Amino acid sequence: xxxxxxxxxxxxxxxxxxxxxxxxxxxxxxxxxxxxxxxxxxxxxxxxxxxxxxxxxxxxxxxxxxxxxxxxxxxxxxxxxxxxxxxxxxxxxxxxxxxxxxxxx
Amino acid sequence: xxxxxxxxxxxxxxxxxxxxxxxxxxxxxxxxxxxxxxxxxxxxxxxxxxxxxxxxxxxxxxxxxxxxxxxxxxxxxxxxxxxxxxxxxxxxxxxxxxxxxxxxxxxxxxxxxxxxxxxxxxxxxxxxxxxxxxxxxxxxxxxxxxxxxxxxxxxxxxxxxxxxxxxxxxxxxxxxxxxxxxxxxxxxxxxxxxxxxxxxxxxxxxxxxxxxxxxxxxxxxxxxxxxxxxxxxxxxxxxxxxxxxxxxxxxxxxxxxx
Numbered sequence: 001x002x003x004x005x006x007x008x009x010x011x012x013x014x015x016x017x018x019x020x021x022x023x024x025x026x027x028x029x030x031x032x033x034x035x036x037x038x039x040x041x042x043x044x045x046x047x048x049x050x051x052x053x054x055x056x057x058x059x060x061x062x063x064x065x066x067x068x069x070x071x072x073x074x075x076x077x078x079x080x081x082x083x084x085x086x087x088x089x090x091x092x093x094x095x096x097x098x099x100x101x102x103x104x105x
Numbered sequence: 106x107x108x109x110x111x112x113x114x115x116x117x118x119x120x121x122x123x124x125x126x127x128x129x130x131x132x133x134x135x136x137x138x139x140x141x142x143x144x145x146x147x148x149x150x151x152x153x154x155x156x157x158x159x160x161x162x163x164x165x166x167x168x169x170x171x172x173x174x175x176x177x178x179x180x181x182x183x184x185x186x187x188x189x190x191x192x193x194x195x196x197x198x199x200x201x202x203x204x205x206x207x208x209x210x211x212x213x214x215x216x217x218x219x220x221x222x223x224x225x226x227x228x229x230x231x232x233x234x235x236x237x238x239x240x241x242x243x244x245x246x247x248x249x250x251x252x253x254x255x256x257x258x259x260x261x262x263x264x265x266x267x268x269x270x271x272x273x274x275x276x277x278x279x280x281x282x283x284x285x286x287x288x289x290x291x292x293x294x295x296x297x298x299x300x301x302x303x304x305x306x307x308x309x310x311x312x313x314x315x316x317x318x319x320x321x322x323x324x325x326x327x328x329x330x331x332x333x334x335x336x337x338x339x340x341x342x343x344x345x346x347x348x349x350x351x352x353x354x355x356x357x358x359x360x361x362x363x
Contacts (some may be wrong), residue, residue, distance in 0.1 A: 006223060007223065008221035009224075009229060010222075010224050010229075013229050013232045013233065016232065016233060016236045019236075020235075020236040020239050020240065023240060023243055024243070025238065027243050027246070027247065031250075039274055043311070051224075052222060052223060052224075053222050054128070054222065055221040055222045056222055073200060077225065088230070091231075091235075094235070095235065098235070098239050101239075101243075102239075102242055102243065102246065
């Protein structure tokens, strides 16, 4: 069984990620880096939901390509390796976007 | 056994249980057409009597009679009504529903898909560290910018003058004149600048030890508005001719940026 307040903690982190993303966008607006902002916003809009819904995303992908990726035949369950790789990629995206927000200084 | 009566009874009980012909057929492992035949009065498969009576919530006797058994004396009203199953919205085979149960639920039969989304405890720590580090960096950068804007950035210095001034030295070959032009990019007050201009000598015939031409030029203006220009002509010996760009160094600069 998962912790009862796991969802609450997760939502708190998602809020922190969103606040940080907004702060980064503000920083770019203050320094008038609008071209970078055009890259920053889509990356942030993708990375935060993907980080939270990592499991569901992997499962949807597995149902589509279950022949190669499922852990047990027929159940569509994503492997731990796949979940870890997805998480790493999405965190990477998020951090790259934060670096974009700080780059021009 | 009145087969027509039994057929009507089967149909009546099936409808009372809210089952379709195919649902009943699936329960019994027969074809839906078979059920239709039984209900039409062609029931003769004895091996289905017991499972059919269980599926319809009746007894074998009632099936054979084609009517509900009369209540036993002394037990009036105690007979339980046959359980009515809820009408299935979508027919699924046993294996389909089992697969779905295994796929979407944990060992306690609770759905877990939503719970597996989110973050692990270590990941949460990492996320907070990333956010905190970024906030600190952004604050440091912006505090630095603020200090520069309030202090150093408002005074004209030899480090920052390129943001506020354009300095150009043009050359008129016929008149042997150099023309120094300083253009303000922002409004500047109490502007004062002194430049040391150096021109290499090009003599013919070439003399290696010829010293470069050097001169100091100063310009000042109380209010140097944005887009305004200050210029000064520099006259020099004809042997210094300008197909090389003149060099200048700022020896003194002052002024306040508005």
